[in-house]
Amino acid sequence: MIDMVGLDGDDTLWHSESHFVVTEDALADLLSPYAEPTDLRLRMLATERRNLALFGYGVKGFTLSMIETAIEVSNGQVSVAEIQAIIDAGKGLLAHPVELLDGVTEAIDALSGRVRLVVITKGDLFHQESKAAASGLVDRVEGIEIVAEKDIATYRRILARHAVAPDRFLMVGNSVRSDILPVLELGSHAAHVPYHVTWEVEVVEPPDVGHERFRALTSLRDLPALLDELGA
Amino acid sequence: MIDMVGLDGDDTLWHSESHFVVTEDALADLLSPYAEPTDLRLRMLATERRNLALFGYGVKGFTLSMIETAIEVSNGQVSVAEIQAIIDAGKGLLAHPVELLDGVTEAIDALSGRVRLVVITKGDLFHQESKAAASGLVDRVEGIEIVAEKDIATYRRILARHAVAPDRFLMVGNSVRSDILPVLELGSHAAHVPYHVTWEVEVVEPPDVGHERFRALTSLRDLPALLDELGA
Known part of the structure; x- marks a missing residue:
């Protein structure tokens, strides 16, 4: 669940x-x-x-x-x-204006009220806050967590703050290094949604597709079906 | 209190x-x-x-x-x-190495265990996290809140997250604009500890010294006595 x-x-x-x-x-x-x-x-x-x-x-x-x-x-x-x-x-x-990826609004609409949603994003605090505000998504999620690095300690702190057990958390993102590997190591679920380009610094080997808590999706549109399967 | x-x-x-x-x-x-x-x-x-x-x-x-x-x-x-x-x-x-101001360690020692302590600092997330880590103070406070702007909405969010009522919160800092005025407007207490130089952008008129929830201190060393007076 x-x-x-x-x-x-x-x-x-x-x-x-x-x-x-x-x-x-x-x-x-x-x-x-x-x-x-x-x-x-x-x-x-x-x-x-x-x-x-x-x-x-x-x-x-x-x-x-x-x-x-x-x-x-x-x-x-x-x-x-x-x-x-x-x-x-x-x-x-x-x-630069914020441009949402295709299907993002629909996916968030489909998840709202069904599961708690937080945005977890890395980088410059001021710019990320500006982008989150301009995205129009702020009111549809429980929180925006802007972090300097996405490592195990960061995810552990966020889960503690939101009082969520690791095995009841699913992280979704395009960076295997930042969104997937530390989350799996913490005992949580992770879904990879690739982006068409990846910054060289973020490139690492993806986890074994056989990992029981890892899924490779093609788009955020696949997220509601994944939650059907995992339970939410 | x-x-x-x-x-x-x-x-x-x-x-x-x-x-x-x-x-x-x-x-x-x-x-x-x-x-x-x-x-x-x-x-x-x-x-x-x-x-x-x-x-x-x-x-x-x-x-x-x-x-x-x-x-x-x-x-x-x-x-x-x-x-x-x-x-x-x-x-x-x-x-640049982090250099604590005089009296900081003693003041935090005197407050530890007596009242909940959080660092609330503005600016670059990565640099502020580095400085907080290098300060040696991280383990002696409940949390480090790094924010893009210190306005009323920011303080309201932090108090909600820590489940503290505005009238039971005291903010201590050197910037009248960022540490004092929004906090007083929220209904909290504020103590001003001046620094010997202030960035021009932060310079605003201080509040009326007669404000019942405002105190002007000369150093963080005065903080334990202020808490004796306010109750903690």
């Missing part, structure tokens, strides 16, 4: 990584005088990984990493106007 | 604004070929205010605002090396 369903935000409820990809493509264009696109992407990923322990997740750290990468790949030849263009691209990401 | 005390983080439990001031002084030195220090500070403040609705609070947004200000005041003449120096200064702020 499932008492509470946790829904990931970025790339599960609303589009996110696809906007980052568009921004990185624009960065590759901007810096094409200095670096090949493939090399640029590798250098950018290396910068992001290096800065993660200091910046955490989110657009502002991503923007600072883009600037550092631009300085690096150009050997300091990037122009100040190009750096301002990078900052503007970061601001464009922050100001 | 007070059941729960909320403690602000930055500039109440640990030093923060003084580190920003040092960084802004270094920025003024770095950009002295382009702008007078006084003018630079005004331009920086204007950039920060303009970006606040998009960036929220915290070091990463502050760093991006420093870069934008440098580009502006130099009419695009700032060098890429100077921009990298600004990013490095931002990283220095993020990596």
